[in-house]
Amino acid sequence: MTEENVLPGTVVDSRAGSGRISAAIILGLVALGSIVALSIDTRFVYLLVYVWFGTAYGLLLQYGRFCMASAVRDLFAVGVPRMAVGMLIAVALYSLMAAGVQSAGFSTFAPHPLGWHIVIGGLIFGFGMVFTGGCASGSLYKAGEGNVGSMLVIVAISFSQAAFVAMGDWSDRFVPAAWTEAAEATGMPEELSVTNGWFDQFISGYIWNLNGTTVAASLGMEDSAAGIYFANSFLSAVLPSLLLLVVLYLFFYRRSYLRRNKIDRAGLGDNARGMWAMITSSKNTALAGIGLGIFAGLQMWTTGALREHYNIFGFGELLESMGYESGLSLQGTVFDPGYWYITTQEAQWGGWLLNKLGVENMDNIFFGLENGLPNPLLNAPGFMSIGIILGAAVMAHMRSEFKWKMPSLETAVFALVGGTLMGIGARIGMGCNIGAFFATVTNGDLSGWVFLAGMIGGGYLGVKGFNAWLEWRASREGDFAL
Amino acid sequence: MAVKFEQTGDGAYSLDVRGYSCPHPQMYTKKALEKMAAGDVLTLQFDNPSSGESILAMCESSGNELIDRADGSDGSTWKIQKA
Numbered sequence: 001m002t003e004e005n006v007l008p009g010t011v012v013d014s015r016a017g018s019g020r021i022s023a024a025i026i027l028g029l030v031a032l033g034s035i036v037a038l039s040i041d042t043r044f045v046y047l048l049v050y051v052w053f054g055t056a057y058g059l060l061l062q063y064g065r066f067c068m069a070s071a072v073r074d075l076f077a078v079g080v081p082r083m084a085v086g087m088l089i090a091v092a093l094y095s096l097m098a099a100g101v102q103s104a105g106f107s108t109f110a111p112h113p114l115g116w117h118i119v120i121g122g123l124i125f126g127f128g129m130v131f132t133g134g135c136a137s138g139s140l141y142k143a144g145e146g147n148v149g150s151m152l153v154i155v156a157i158s159f160s161q162a163a164f165v166a167m168g169d170w171s172d173r174f175v176p177a178a179w180t181e182a183a184e185a186t187g188m189p190e191e192l193s194v195t196n197g198w199f200d201q202f203i204s205g206y207i208w209n210l211n212g213t214t215v216a217a218s219l220g221m222e223d224s225a226a227g228i229y230f231a232n233s234f235l236s237a238v239l240p241s242l243l244l245l246v247v248l249y250l251f252f253y254r255r256s257y258l259r260r261n262k263i264d265r266a267g268l269g270d271n272a273r274g275m276w277a278m279i280t281s282s283k284n285t286a287l288a289g290i291g292l293g294i295f296a297g298l299q300m301w302t303t304g305a306l307r308e309h310y311n312i313f314g315f316g317e318l319l320e321s322m323g324y325e326s327g328l329s330l331q332g333t334v335f336d337p338g339y340w341y342i343t344t345q346e347a348q349w350g351g352w353l354l355n356k357l358g359v360e361n362m363d364n365i366f367f368g369l370e371n372g373l374p375n376p377l378l379n380a381p382g383f384m385s386i387g388i389i390l391g392a393a394v395m396a397h398m399r400s401e402f403k404w405k406m407p408s409l410e411t412a413v414f415a416l417v418g419g420t421l422m423g424i425g426a427r428i429g430m431g432c433n434i435g436a437f438f439a440t441v442t443n444g445d446l447s448g449w450v451f452l453a454g455m456i457g458g459g460y461l462g463v464k465g466f467n468a469w470l471e472w473r474a475s476r477e478g479d480f481a482l
Numbered sequence: 483m484a485v486k487f488e489q490t491g492d493g494a495y496s497l498d499v500r501g502y503s504c505p506h507p508q509m510y511t512k513k514a515l516e517k518m519a520a521g522d523v524l525t526l527q528f529d530n531p532s533s534g535e536s537i538l539a540m541c542e543s544s545g546n547e548l549i550d551r552a553d554g555s556d557g558s559t560w561k562i563q564k565a
């Protein structure tokens with residue numbers, strides 16, 4: 001907090017000094033860990049890039065209190081568009097960065113197949129998110145603030161996904177016959193048993209028959225600069241973001257802005273100034289949005305350049321050449337998106353632990369064919385998630401906001417149930433608010449807006465449910481005279 | 483851990499949502515303010531920094547005024563006067 005916005009009665013925290021020391025210690029550990037990893041093998045720089053970008057994301061997420069759960073939830077719960085505005089600014093800016101990366105030829109992005117599953121996944125994810133109090137990356141940065149409830153959310157997201165993708169025979173009764181037929185026709189290797197289990201048949205019998213595309217590709221201008229900047233960035237991300245900002249202004253900001261500024265008959269100029277006031281009303285969030293946009297683009301560029309340098313398609317090949325063959329998928333790959341992604345690596349943490357406990361889960365498509373189950377110490381995107389926690393902890397310590405916070409029973413149950421729903425929603429929708437929304441729309445793939453629509457619907461229903469819970473609880477305990 | 487909302491004097495209320503994370507603090511604050519009359523003052527105690535951002539924005543849009551603010555590593559105590 002700067003001098004000028006300290007209100008009367010503000011307590012200047014005496015622990016600020018020790019917070020800075022803790023922050024320095026965490027950063028020192030990241031640096032030390034990086035040196036140790038590089039001294040083992042310099043090729044670990046590929047993994048460390050994830051750690052460093054994760055740390056930068058964590059710093060920015062905490063600084064801007066950047067939480068996509070609140071973007072959707074606070075609109076309906078308390079009528080506050082602040083976070084939704086920040087998110088849309090980040091989308092618009094990141095899409096420009098992503099376009100630069102695409103035109104440099106380093107893009108690691110692949111469009112998501114479009115189908116009903118995206119809206120349903122978004123709906124389940126959005127509903128769960130209201131109860132956990134944070135989205136997938138929001139829970140990571142809040143864990144970095146010392147919030148134990150958010151750590152439970154991460155645990156729930158990990159294990160629910162791991163269990164969901166490895167569902168066995170019992171789930172076959174929910175599989176449409178057409179999926180089983182299509183799954184059989186894929187001719188996948190026997191050891192994957194693709195006609196066994198709901199999720200495997202969902203992937204091989206349904207998802208694989210769908211197509212994903214980018215705006216540039218569908219307009220036939222895929223390889224041109226116009227296709228990348230105009231179609232994939234402007235049409236897919238910037239224009240929809242601007243339109244949504246106008247909608248947010250009209251429904252959630254305009255009236256109070258005009259009232260505050262005593263404007264009776266607003267002209268175009270007044271409304272434009274109102275829009276600008278809305279965009280700048282939370283400077284930290286907008287700045288974090290700009291920073292996230294820049295770093296997310298830079299991460300794609302850096303990873304793309306490293307792939308070129310090592311002449312690899314992904315981290316699996318590098319792991320193999322370093323002699324780490326355990327946990328690779330049948331194709332010799334591991335999950336390695338090269339950009340900001342959250343849920344899949346968390347599924348791998350849970351899946352790896354279950355695997356070590358004797359659960360056979362390398363016979364499913366998600367782990368066995370596509371993403372592998374690397375040891376968490378060799379899970380590059382996993383280190384991005386850990387980096388987010390550490391970066392947020394650094395920023396929280398510097399701002400004297402770090403505090404161990406134990407959840408109440410209610411919060412713990414919400415964290416576990418909501419986190420489980422988020423995990424299931426993320427697997428059905430092929431990602432979370434980052435992987436399925438943020439990373440897609442900014443790379444010219446409109447499927448992310450469909451995920452957002454589902455997430456908004458789920459968020460709306462979640463707020464309804466949450467309000468009903470608060471009312472019921474108050475009427476029962478009488479501690480909040482409503 | 484219970485949420486405590488009580489009248490502490492003439493036109494003065496207090497709400498203690500310490501220990502709660504998003505979205506509890508901002509939702510309880512909204513409900514508390516809805517129960518109060520114009521000019522009443524709410525003393526709000528919370529320890530979830532992100533909720534503070536939402537509560538600030540909520541005050542701005544509804545015209546309620548944040549008349550006193552104390553933030554420390556053990557949480558925040560804000561006084562909000564209802565418009």
